[in-house]
Amino acid sequence: MTVPEQALPKAARLLLVEDDEDDYILTSGYLRELPSYSFDIVWADSPQQALTRLCDESFDICLLDFQLGAENGLSVLKLAQQQGLSTPIIMLTGQADDALDLAALQAGATDFLVKHELGSPRFQRAIRYALARKEIEQERVERLKAEAGSRAKDRFLAHLSHEIRTPLTSILGYTELLLESDYADQAETELGVILSNGKHLLSLLNDVLDLSKLSANRLELKIAPVNLDSFIADVFSLLKVMALDKGLSFSVVGRHPLPLIIHTDATRLRQVLINITYNAIKFTEQGKVQVEVWTERRQHQELLFFSVTDTGIGIAEEQLERIFQPFEQLQDVVTRTEGGAGLGLAISAELVAHMGGEIQVASELNVGSEFSLSINPGDIKDSERAELGFERSPLKNRQAIKPSLQGKVLVVDDIDEIRRLTGHLIQSTGAEVAYASNGQDVVALFEQSPQDFDLVLMDLHMPVLDGRSALTHLRRQGYTVPVVAVTAATQKGLHRQLTELGFNDILSKPINKPSLYRSLVQYLNPADVSVPVRKKILLVEDDPDTRRLMDMILTDLGSTVESVGTALDCLKKLEAAPHYDGLLMDMGLPDMPGAKLISLVHSVSPELPVCIISGRDLSTEQLSEYNAQDYLLKPVNRQDLSRVLNNF
Numbered sequence: 001m002t003v004p005e006q007a008l009p010k011a012a013r014l015l016l017v018e019d020d021e022d023d024y025i026l027t028s029g030y031l032r033e034l035p036s037y038s039f040d041i042v043w044a045d046s047p048q049q050a051l052t053r054l055c056d057e058s059f060d061i062c063l064l065d066f067q068l069g070a071e072n073g074l075s076v077l078k079l080a081q082q083q084g085l086s087t088p089i090i091m092l093t094g095q096a097d098d099a100l101d102l103a104a105l106q107a108g109a110t111d112f113l114v115k116h117e118l119g120s121p122r123f124q125r126a127i128r129y130a131l132a133r134k135e136i137e138q139e140r141v142e143r144l145k146a147e148a149g150s151r152a153k154d155r156f157l158a159h160l161s162h163e164i165r166t167p168l169t170s171i172l173g174y175t176e177l178l179l180e181s182d183y184a185d186q187a188e189t190e191l192g193v194i195l196s197n198g199k200h201l202l203s204l205l206n207d208v209l210d211l212s213k214l215s216a217n218r219l220e221l222k223i224a225p226v227n228l229d230s231f232i233a234d235v236f237s238l239l240k241v242m243a244l245d246k247g248l249s250f251s252v253v254g255r256h257p258l259p260l261i262i263h264t265d266a267t268r269l270r271q272v273l274i275n276i277t278y279n280a281i282k283f284t285e286q287g288k289v290q291v292e293v294w295t296e297r298r299q300h301q302e303l304l305f306f307s308v309t310d311t312g313i314g315i316a317e318e319q320l321e322r323i324f325q326p327f328e329q330l331q332d333v334v335t336r337t338e339g340g341a342g343l344g345l346a347i348s349a350e351l352v353a354h355m356g357g358e359i360q361v362a363s364e365l366n367v368g369s370e371f372s373l374s375i376n377p378g379d380i381k382d383s384e385r386a387e388l389g390f391e392r393s394p395l396k397n398r399q400a401i402k403p404s405l406q407g408k409v410l411v412v413d414d415i416d417e418i419r420r421l422t423g424h425l426i427q428s429t430g431a432e433v434a435y436a437s438n439g440q441d442v443v444a445l446f447e448q449s450p451q452d453f454d455l456v457l458m459d460l461h462m463p464v465l466d467g468r469s470a471l472t473h474l475r476r477q478g479y480t481v482p483v484v485a486v487t488a489a490t491q492k493g494l495h496r497q498l499t500e501l502g503f504n505d506i507l508s509k510p511i512n513k514p515s516l517y518r519s520l521v522q523y524l525n526p527a528d529v530s531v532p533v534r535k536k537i538l539l540v541e542d543d544p545d546t547r548r549l550m551d552m553i554l555t556d557l558g559s560t561v562e563s564v565g566t567a568l569d570c571l572k573k574l575e576a577a578p579h580y581d582g583l584l585m586d587m588g589l590p591d592m593p594g595a596k597l598i599s600l601v602h603s604v605s606p607e608l609p610v611c612i613i614s615g616r617d618l619s620t621e622q623l624s625e626y627n628a629q630d631y632l633l634k635p636v637n638r639q640d641l642s643r644v645l646n647n648f
Contacts, residue, residue: 012060012131013040015087017050017076019068023115027063027092030119034127047076054085061130062089064109066100077107088130164205168510171198173421176513177639202510220493221265221354223378228262228304233390235270236291239277246281249288256294257385262304263378268351273306275344276359276371280310287311287368293388295380303357304377309370315363323361324349348373403517407454407524408432412442412470413486414462422457422486424639425516427646430527438462439470446479455523456483457507468501475502482523486511535648539563540570540585540597541613550584553638557645567592571600578605582648584632586613598626611644 014031018024024043031039042059044050047068054062064073073091080089091104091112101112110133111126175195179188236252243250273291280289292307315323324345349359356376363369409426413419414437423433434453436442439462445452460467471483485498488509495506504523507515537554541547542565554561562580564570567589574580583601587594598610612618612631623631630647632640 010036010131011038011040013042013058015042015044015050015053015057015059015062017044017047017062017064017068017073018092019045019065021045023065027115027118030123031127033119034124037127037131047071047073050076051079051083054080054087055083059087060134061127062087064089064091066091066093066104074103074107077104077109081108086134088134090126090130164201168198168202168205172202172510173425174417177421177424219351219354221268223263223265226262226264226266226269228258228260229386229389231266231270232293232388235273236277237390239274239281242278243281243289246284247286248281248284250281250290251288252291252293252388252390254293254388257387258293258295259304259377259380259383259385261383262380264355264375268355269375272348272351272373273308275348276308276373279344280308280312280369280371284310284312284368295377296374298374301356301376302380303374304380305372305374307370307372309368311368314365314367314369315361316365317363320361320363324359402513403429403521404527405429405431405520405524406527408434408452409520409524410434410436410442410445410453410456412436412439412456412462412467413459414438415459418459422511422516423643425511425513426520427639427643429517429520429524430646431520431524432646433643439465439467439473442470443473446474446477446481450479450481453481454525455520456481457486457519458483458503460485460487468498471502484519484523534558534560535581535645536560536579537562537645537648538570538573538580538583540565540567540583540589542566542586542589550641553641554584554645557638557642559645566590567597567600570597571604574601574604574608578608580605580608582609582611582644584611584613584644595626598628602627609648611648 016024016027016031018027024045028041031037031041042053042057044053045068050062050064053059064076066073068076077089077091080087088110089108091101091109093100093104093112093114096114104112110130113123113126117123172195175191175198179191179195232252236250240250277289277291287310289308289310292305292309294305295302296305297303345359352359352373352375357374359371359373361369361371409431411419411422411426411433412435413422416437419435419437423435426433434445436445439458441464442456442458443465458467458471465473467485467487471485474481474483482504483502484505484507485503486507486509487494498506505519507519535558537559539547539550539554539561541550541563544565547563547565551561551563562573564573568591570583570585585594585597589597594612601608601610609630610626610628612623612626612628614631614633618626618631623629630644632644
């Protein structure tokens, strides 16, 4: 017969400090008669031995005699407290003494007992209380350790996110810029591979962070109205292309008229549907993949259901229990026919649970699989219903269209590549851009000319002065300019924390163009639709090929260009017609040092903005010494010239 676990006596290790052997034997006997505990009793007969044992070994409880030869147990109590020992100690005394009892409690004793109470109900209660207190203390210590470990993990993941997203921002952003340029035709395939793999790395990073937030119950859903028909059209138009590329039949079917509007987190639902449907396509070599959508009342709530059915390789019955576990991959680990971190289904199951539903799977090996999921779509009882029409949202399609804007944006980031990339994207809308590398620079810029900026994009993590502190300083000084936080962090409640601090909005890293454009449109004014004034530029470059190329780019950017190859010709142009909007000049001219030419230029046209074309980086101090407004580092590209023109 098996004894129930709760009926077994609890094992406890006890240190009995007693210099009288008869009292030791008597007390041990009473302890062994306690019905709920099984004690492993260790005997110490002196204060020194007791302290050594308490320091070197682990005990659940200690019974300490007050009188230990010429010494008393109070000294043991005090030394135990000084050394931070947490073992509960009960003082044993020969006779009742209120002053002694009070002294024992003040010295750190858990309780005190007169020896004639051994074996009494009070003795049993004191033992149970001390052991329960020990268990509570152990649980508290374990909880603190777990919380400390969780905080350390959160700090590590936040640091990891920042460190990975920063280079990914450059990789994805500059690759997209190259793909959009006129100079990437021959490398379009290779650039596409870079972009695709960069996005894959970002997806893996997001999966790891999502799993961490889900396990810590820190995922925050953003519930909003969603046009269901448009949502389905957007999600499955991408997946249909993947299926057709593999020669598979792909269809999406509504079993009956569906609500036009539901209330859910569209981003998270899209993540789940793409993950499950993508898996179905990935593991199906021939046949079909079909998605069905319907609503069904369960108890007192009408739920929205999706099922994804495929004719793929299927899943063995013994593996079905593992597929929603993190880091599980069901493909053959030897052949490795498919890749991935094994996080998608685990995250999908957790997300669906957060959205008020569940995922179920039925599968037969070499026949196919069916994944079914449900979510709570909010109150849809009065929602208008219609058959699926697969009409994509016009607003959705317009979001990625580049707007034409005017205004000046301050981009603040300690990473030069991120500053320049963000600046390029902003300048492509027609807005002007200024840069700062930390919060202290921002504060200084506002103190010098507070009316210069219409919008600030501020990274949160920077040296010298971080984004939060800089924003706090600006708001205390009364500056009301819109400030948008740029961060790689995604923890729950972050948006509320930052808006309460004074930020107007948040952009996530890596910055994508649609999100950036939406933010810019919100805070900047539309560009004047009247015919733009063509800027008149004087270009001084002695290399004829470089001069010709820059002339072509500047003209294509809408400027009127006059180009010369020497300093002397430059001065002649200025003397003949000094009204130019800007001067672009190489520092290494054959007939005159660049610094001297700038000095002579300003003697003729004191207000003419000068941009230096240089083979090396120039500091702010050097630009000030040359009396120049900006510089371009060779080789100069279209984006560089566009930025300079916008600043002239």
